[in-house]
Amino acid sequence: MTIWNLGSINADHVYALPHIPVPGETLAAHMLTAGLGGKGANMSVASARAGGKVKHIGAIGPEGGWMLDRMRGYGVDTSSVATLDTPSGHAIIAVAESAENMIILFPGTNRRISPAHVDTTLAAAKAGDLFLTQNETNLQVEAARAARSRGLRVTYAAAPFEAAAVRAILPFTDLLILNEIEAEQLSKETGQGPGSLGLADVIVTLGAEGCLWFHGNEESRFPAARVTPVDTTGAGDTFTGYVLAGLDAGQPMPEAIRLATRAAALKVTRHGAADAIPTKQEVLAFSPG
Template sequence: MAIWNLGSINADMVYTMSHLPVAGETLAANGLDQFLGGKGANMSVAAARAGSVVHHIGAIGPEGDWAVERLMEYGVDTRHIATLDLPTGHAIIAVDQAGENQIILFPGANRSIPADQVGQALSMAHAGDIVVLQNETNMQVETAKMAQALGLKVAYAAAPFEAEAVRLILPYLDLLFLNEVEAKQLQQATGKSADALGVADVIVTLGAKGARHYTSTSDEASEVAALPVTPIDTTGAGDTFTGYVLSGLDRGLPMPQAMGLAARAAALMVTRHGTADVIPDLKEVQNAHF
């Protein structure tokens, strides 16, 4: 089996701050690092490091070759990444001393992925493969429709959150990832709670409280606890969790075990400064002591 990710690719510029700036405030950063990022790239790296075959479908600008090389180094298939005459997407990330973050995102090439590129990629997929999408690219609904028609399992990470984007893609989903705030916003927009969306599996991440799983096969939600760690940087933790859950399912793990493994990976991730470049691999996650 394999995972096909229609996903963003960004340069993440991470600034270490004494505190997060407020409106009108000019604040000097204490440090700067550049990482490979984007929710899509993060999830591809996480799923690949968790042991899955991962094919990334995306786009970069003329200056983005370094990002493709990084993805290849981390075990991701990059044959379906196009080079466009647009800037590579990038994010400006401020991280404070408590590990909380603030992000400015420029989509760039991520929002101009050609339709024929997606079709050519998914024509190579096999029934039962997983297709994952996030709200950082174009072609979301079209890809979900195509994947469903091909007998693929469709997963969606509803971030950056837009209620209308979720509403449009809901009919094609097998698995939906939301955080606690997004779940509340979606309920306000649709009048439906997470367990009444008509999606077979819904996972709501709860930050330091862990994650909750709703399934159409049971009236009872199940939960996985977060592990006790001192966070350094929460950037990419949710993407790491998502990638590890998808990889676990791809490799045949039941949902509780997939979520448990993902919780361990996310716990390790928040103790590290950075994004895709510091996502832990499966051996690290299995051997970690909490």
């Protein structure tokens, strides 16, 4: 099968600072790192590194070719990423010595994907394939509807959380993945808990406490591996990508979740986003302390 991921592609510029600057302050950074990011790209890379066949649907600007090179190097099919005449999405991330951070996100081409491009791409999808999307592009609802009509299983990662976006896409969703805070926000908006949304499957990630899986009337808890984290960026994206790859390979959901929790635990022991996502071989060889 194939995982079709309508998702963001961002260049992450991370500046290490003594503290977060206040308005009007000029502050010199003592280190700059640049890498591949964006929730969509992170999830595609995670699925590919887990052994999944991933086709990314998105857009970059004329300066973004290096990001596609990086994604292809990790095994992602980028043939359905359009190149537009406006700047790519990017994030300016300031990280203080205290680990406090500040992020400025420019959506860029991630919000300029055309309906025709999505329709043409999904025309090649087959019933039984998987479709994945998040909240960092346009056309999530339209694409989810089209994917469902073609017999694809739709997964929605509800981040960054937007109540209206979640409400709009839930009718076309089979698997919902969200973190504990997002689950609380959704419950306040809908008056329903994760297990009463009427979806086939809901996964609520709990960080260091693992995750909960709601399936029908059943609720299952999966513990997380115990590690000492150095950077939690992209951990949830790694988890989601690994779950999708497991399902794509025909694994039962519990098996896919167990490997995904190990992958996310290994990811947080590394600095970076997409570039730090582990391979399946690394996850299988991983021995948590």
